[in-house]
Amino acid sequence: MHSNLLASAFALISAVLIAVGTVWRHRILRAGQSRSEANTAPLKSLSNLNWWLSMGIAFVAYVFQAAALAFGSLLVVQPILVLSLMLTLLLSSRVERMPMSRAEGLWAVVLTASVAVVVVVGHPLPGTREVAAREWVAVIVLGILVTAGAFAFASRRPAATKALTYGLTCGAIYGYLAVFAKVAMDVLTHRGWLAMLASWQFWAVIATAVAGIVVQQYAFGAGDLATSLPANKVAEPMVALALGYTLLGEEFDVGGWGLALMGASISIMLLSAVKLTRASLR
Template sequence: MHSNLLAVLFALASALTIAWGTVVRHRIAEEAPADGSLKGSPFWNAVSRPLWWAGTGTALLGYGLQVVALGFGTLLVVQPILVLSLMFTLPLSARYDGRRVTFPEMFWAGVLTVAVAVLVLLGRPIAGEPQPPLERWVPALALGAALLITIERVAQRQIRREKALLLGIVTGALFGYVAVLSKAVVDIFIHGGVLALIFNWEGYALVLGATLGTIVQQYSFNAGALRNSLPAMTITEPIVAFTLGYAVLGEQFRVDSLVGWFFMGLALTAMIISTVVLSRKGVG
């Protein structure tokens, strides 16, 4: 059943649960020693703590809600809503830090909300193909792998702030691919059932991408303050997902005038700016 309203509601629930999981796992990563030993590594330190598993479980629940949302609506509807996880992260992070959310943060949160609403309501996205041909996937996957491996290698040679930024870009891009693969897997399951999932590669690629994304995300959290990695992470994901949604899945915004595209571009710009500002103001 196609319903953009249900897609928006489940995407909002997903954004809220993902926000809590992100804050918890970052708090743990901040406490991780970086002495070069296996026990001192950020990922080992994180997975050895029950609270990390609670945060990760919440993030997985959020991902499950995202999958349900994708079952009801297009990627171009769900993905902008997920950006609002940043707006939910702000008060949660402020509570952990024992401070109040400021007026500028509330203002930019309002800008972000309006921008997302414009993208969804004015864009009125239409669905693409349930199972795109392989020739659309191969260039997107090959180019993405080459770029992300290069960025990750460069990140390893940087100091903490730049390293966190670059790893945040890699994390966001990986989850952008995960979002597109999730939509493809949902469509395959709806049209072909469990057997179709077993005999198609998209499900296995989804598991691999989600695993890599989780690991790189934990290292990006450990590399520096959340304000260094979260803006890149939060903005890269929808940009990559939008691009792949158009190029691979064949989804489109239903905008047919220059004025309409102007406001869509304005909304996307406002979403990017407000996300960066909120990330840097609200999370330390």
């Protein structure tokens, strides 16, 4: 059943849970580290019980994201998940006892408004395109090569550059995860649990989730949350929306001027995410 309302509700719950889990994991990874110092062993946090509890929250967030994708398209769900950036920075400011500035408040409003335009005015429709095997292979190979290249580039860079590069890479991986999850949930909706478990996209969801968690550990361990998180939250919707539009055939139910408005709204959404972060760094 297609329902943008249910998809939006589940995506918003997912965004809130993502924010809570993100702030918690970042505090665990940055404990005892200065702002300019990178955590050289980010995977050691896996021995921390609190880290696993925070991952439990992340898992529930993924469940709500999957539920959202069962009812709506990537063009609905991913813009709403971008709100997790605003929610994360807001929660982080509360935890760190640093109130949000007027600039942060302004860009938070702009971000929310642009997301609302995409979801409400755009009337996103689910894709019906059958994706050829060679297209899947090409997209996956490209993703692997870009990820490997990003790690090679970041390995000898300063902490801030590491955080930015790992953040972008993590976002791209989660963009792939969203696409795989959308296909897997469509299989579940139309053919049932057994068919979903037999689909390679379901196992790709698990693989990309693990890869994303590992890269996120490196991103969070490399520096401030305000450096890695925006890169993550900008790259994720860009990759997911691009693949959803070109690969799965999703589209907005609007005409020529409407498409121009959607393009402008998505651009403003991404710009406001960057501006919101810059404001939080001041």
